Amino acid sequence: xxxxxxxxxxxxxxxxxxxxxxxxxxxxxxxxxxxxxxxxxxxxxxxxxxxxxxxxxxxxxxxxxxxxxxxxxxxxxxxxxxxxxxxxxxxxxxxxxxxxxxxxxxxxxxxxxxxxxxxxxxxxxxxxxxxxxxxxxxxxxxxxxxxxx
Numbered sequence: 312x313x314x315x316x317x318x319x320x321x322x323x324x325x326x327x328x329x330x331x332x333x334x335x336x337x338x339x340x341x342x343x344x345x346x347x348x349x350x351x352x353x354x355x356x357x358x359x360x361x362x363x364x365x366x367x368x369x370x371x372x373x374x375x376x377x378x379x380x381x382x383x384x385x386x387x388x389x390x391x392x393x394x395x396x397x398x399x400x401x402x403x404x405x406x407x408x409x410x411x412x413x414x415x416x417x418x419x420x421x422x423x424x425x426x427x428x429x430x431x432x433x434x435x436x437x438x439x440x441x442x443x444x445x446x447x448x449x450x451x452x453x454x455x456x457x458x459x460x
Contacts, residue, residue, distance in 0.1 A: 316382075316449055322442040323379035324434040335372035339365045378428035380415075380442075382449055389417070391428045398425075400453035408432075408443035415443045 342365025346358040374392050381388045386399040398419070405418040406427075414431040416424050430442045 315452075316445045318449075319381065319383040320445070321379055321381040321429075322446070323429045324431050326434045327431075328376045331372045331376035335369035335376070338369045338372065341365065342368070378414075378431070380427045380429035380446065382446065387417075387446070389425055389427050389429070391426060396425060400450065403450045406443055406447040406450055408440065415439070415446070 339362075343362050346361035346365075349358060349361070377390055377392060379390045381390075386397060387403060388395060388397050398417070402420050403417050404420055406415060407418060407424075408415040408430065413433060414429075415427040417427055418424055427446075430439050430446065432439045
């Protein structure tokens, strides 16, 4: 059995962020330089469109770098690409991370499931399995605490 996790804890795909954050900044700089270096016959609106394109591509990169899963004494916050959701420990029934799954998912008390993209296999399978197990242990620990109360 692994050592207990100390709260608060946050899991996120480190390599994904390490690549996407600088690439997003580079895109803004690159498109801005291109906008300035365009030939004189290009209009101002063309230059503005070039900078806006860089900002849009950078925004997409930042959106892809956003996922994380944070746990604290009160519950779990799941931040996915577009949305985030705060869950109390009692709302989480089970943590799933099956062989071949791209990321962990949470089975919720209301019968639905929530993707936890911050724990993903694509950037390190062993790291993702370890994170999913740690979150599962936290969920089970809080379930036992509720059952004993």
